[in-house]
Amino acid sequence: MSGEMEKPLIGRRLVDSNGSLVEAPSEAPKVGILGSGDFARSLATRLVDSGFNVVVGSRNPKRTAGLFPSVAQVTFQVDAVSSPEVIFVAVFREHYSSLCGLSHQLAGKILVDVSNPTEQEHLQHRESNAEYLASLFPTSTVVKAFNVISAWALQAGPRDGNRQVPICGDQPEAKRAVSEMVHAMGFMPVDVGSLASAREVEAIPLRLLPGWKVPTLLALGLFVCFYAYNFIRDVLQPYVQESQNKFYKLPVSVVNTTLPCVAYVLLSLVYLPGVLAAALQLRRGTKYRRFPDWLDHWLQHRKQIGLLSFFCAALHALYSFCLPLTRSHRYDLVNLAVKQVLANKSHLWVEEEVWRMEIYLSMGVLALGTLSLLAVTSLPSIANSLNWREFSFVQAVEPADWVQSQDTHLPSLRHQTSFLAPRASACSPAPVSTLCHMEDVS
Numbered sequence: 001m002s003g004e005m006e007k008p009l010i011g012r013r014l015v016d017s018n019g020s021l022v023e024a025p026s027e028a029p030k031v032g033i034l035g036s037g038d039f040a041r042s043l044a045t046r047l048v049d050s051g052f053n054v055v056v057g058s059r060n061p062k063r064t065a066g067l068f069p070s071v072a073q074v075t076f077q078v079d080a081v082s083s084p085e086v087i088f089v090a091v092f093r094e095h096y097s098s099l100c101g102l103s104h105q106l107a108g109k110i111l112v113d114v115s116n117p118t119e120q121e122h123l124q125h126r127e128s129n130a131e132y133l134a135s136l137f138p139t140s141t142v143v144k145a146f147n148v149i150s151a152w153a154l155q156a157g158p159r160d161g162n163r164q165v166p167i168c169g170d171q172p173e174a175k176r177a178v179s180e181m182v183h184a185m186g187f188m189p190v191d192v193g194s195l196a197s198a199r200e201v202e203a204i205p206l207r208l209l210p211g212w213k214v215p216t217l218l219a220l221g222l223f224v225c226f227y228a229y230n231f232i233r234d235v236l237q238p239y240v241q242e243s244q245n246k247f248y249k250l251p252v253s254v255v256n257t258t259l260p261c262v263a264y265v266l267l268s269l270v271y272l273p274g275v276l277a278a279a280l281q282l283r284r285g286t287k288y289r290r291f292p293d294w295l296d297h298w299l300q301h302r303k304q305i306g307l308l309s310f311f312c313a314a315l316h317a318l319y320s321f322c323l324p325l326t327r328s329h330r331y332d333l334v335n336l337a338v339k340q341v342l343a344n345k346s347h348l349w350v351e352e353e354v355w356r357m358e359i360y361l362s363m364g365v366l367a368l369g370t371l372s373l374l375a376v377t378s379l380p381s382i383a384n385s386l387n388w389r390e391f392s393f394v395q396a397v398e399p400a401d402w403v404q405s406q407d408t409h410l411p412s413l414r415h416q417t418s419f420l421a422p423r424a425s426a427c428s429p430a431p432v433s434t435l436c437h438m439e440d441v442s
């Protein structure tokens, strides 16, 4: 097999006048696909576009041939697996055993397991799909790959969505071969270790926005509490004590006073765990011990908490810009003007009030601008273009000179732990601390 793999992966394409592929070059590496479903079709298209020679193995090639690119050869399973060295198994786990008749032809070849278990299957089987496949075909080498890429994303190409493809397997040579294919198809292979990691790789697509659940619930909880408080203070109390009807404040005004409170509390929750961690290290006199789980978890969710804080602050700014548009604001102005006229006053100008408002607004805009800077540097594309010093210059209160990544998850797949990289302690860059600003227009 090594001879085949030595060849360049992207072969010369033969393109006809209207730009479509006529025939895959015969020297192109041959790749097999078992199955003719959605994933198999997208995979075949992508492989053909990347210069591979594709053979599809179907139980009913006549029925399915029309669905594949014309250069891909669609044939019976036995015929499809005879010559390629790498064979993608694009069938569901429950049908793996139906392939056992091919074990003779598959001996010594690389089987790529692309499958994703359902949540139920994942809980039900202790053994990953890939390990199960390996147990069915002990004479073949199984590599896990591509399960995080949807059929749609495969077809659309790596321009959209996630580019990283975690790969695992027990044989370095086989992993290297598959990594090269992943690369040739325009994705980024990420080696995550032996086949024992397959279970974790299979769990990735089952996660829904990991790390956001607790911070989001926290933000919602804070919102409800502060909203209730502001409702009592601004609406209920005037109603009960002075029989004033201020219920019109519910949709805009009360929300607008609630949002910055939530933003502030969330922001303090971003920087509090760092302080607690530092205090803990001082008390222990060492930095080489694990933090308690709750603190570790808290430290790891600072990004999400910070972004939610930014979200609330941005909404607050938008609501504030809308305040002058409300009817109540217009009536208040008119009523004030009428009062002025009746009182025979011509010029209303309270210097202190004017200055206070100018400064409040300026602070608000500056604070939002600063938070935006933090938010922008947390975009993966921008964070990746910064080195750790630049990142911590913008993000951190003080530069730290240690590292302790307690994240047990896969490296760099979901959790952004780059900020835990070791830092030099020589000089302290000035922090961009978020400006405080309190406003009271009433």
Ligand SMILES: Cc1cc2nc3c(=O)[nH]c(=O)nc-3n(C[C@H](O)[C@H](O)[C@H](O)COP(=O)(O)OP(=O)(O)OC[C@H]3O[C@@H](n4cnc5c(N)ncnc54)[C@H](O)[C@@H]3O)c2cc1C
Pocket (backbone or CB within 6 Å): 267, 270, 271, 272, 273, 274, 275, 277, 278, 279, 281, 287, 299, 302, 303, 304, 305, 306, 307, 309, 310, 371, 372, 374, 375, 377, 378, 379, 383, 392, 395, 396, 397, 398, 399, 400, 401, 402, 403, 404, 405, 406, 416, 419, 420
């Ligand atoms: C809008 C916004 C966006 C954000 N985006 C991101 C983001 O993209 N990525 C991100 O990571 N954060 C993000 N954050 C969160 C926050 O800005 C960063 O986590 C920042 O690095 C925290 O700085 P710090 O100085 O408080 O903590 P750190 O620099 O982490 O540390 C302070 C002190 O705590 C101790 N300590 C902290 N953690 C550990 C540890 N793991 N092991 C041992 N000691 C420790 C050390 O003694 C250290 O000196 C964002 C925040 C906001 C508001």
Ligand SMILES: NC(=O)C1=CN([C@@H]2O[C@H](COP(=O)(O)OP(=O)(O)OC[C@H]3O[C@@H](n4cnc5c(N)ncnc54)[C@H](OP(=O)(O)O)[C@@H]3O)[C@@H](O)[C@H]2O)C=CC1
Pocket (backbone or CB within 6 Å): 034, 035, 036, 037, 038, 039, 040, 057, 058, 059, 060, 064, 089, 090, 091, 092, 093, 095, 098, 114, 115, 116, 117, 146, 147, 148, 149, 150, 151, 152
């Ligand atoms: N769809 C997606 O977005 C993604 C899918 N995957 C994985 O790819 C694999 C295939 O998924 P998908 O293409 O969507 O599924 P489909 O149901 O569309 O296709 C499954 C294919 O399996 C083949 N097959 C082989 N043996 C059997 C059998 N005994 N019984 C039934 N079918 C059999 C069939 O092809 P034939 O009749 O020609 O033999 C069928 O077309 C799964 O393991 C899935 O987890 C992974 C990532 C994303």
Ligand code: HEM
Pocket (backbone or CB within 6 Å): 253, 256, 257, 258, 260, 261, 263, 264, 313, 314, 316, 317, 320, 321, 323, 361, 363, 364, 365, 367, 368, 371, 437, 438, 439, 440, 441, 442
């Ligand atoms: C463009 C940016 C901003 C503008 C125009 C703005 C405007 C306002 C206005 C008009 C109010 C008075 C609301 C009311 O009393 O009904 C207010 C209050 C407030 N703002 Fe801002 N703001 C901005 C950004 C921010 C940011 C980034 C923060 C901090 C995260 C913040 C924190 C506060 C706080 C704490 C209050 C007091 C809420 C209360 O009365 O309890 N603001 N702001």
Ligand SMILES: [Cu+2]
Pocket (backbone or CB within 6 Å): 211, 214, 297
């Ligand atoms: Cu969590």
Ligand SMILES: [Fe+3]
Pocket (backbone or CB within 6 Å): 211, 300, 409, 415
């Ligand atoms: Fe995690």
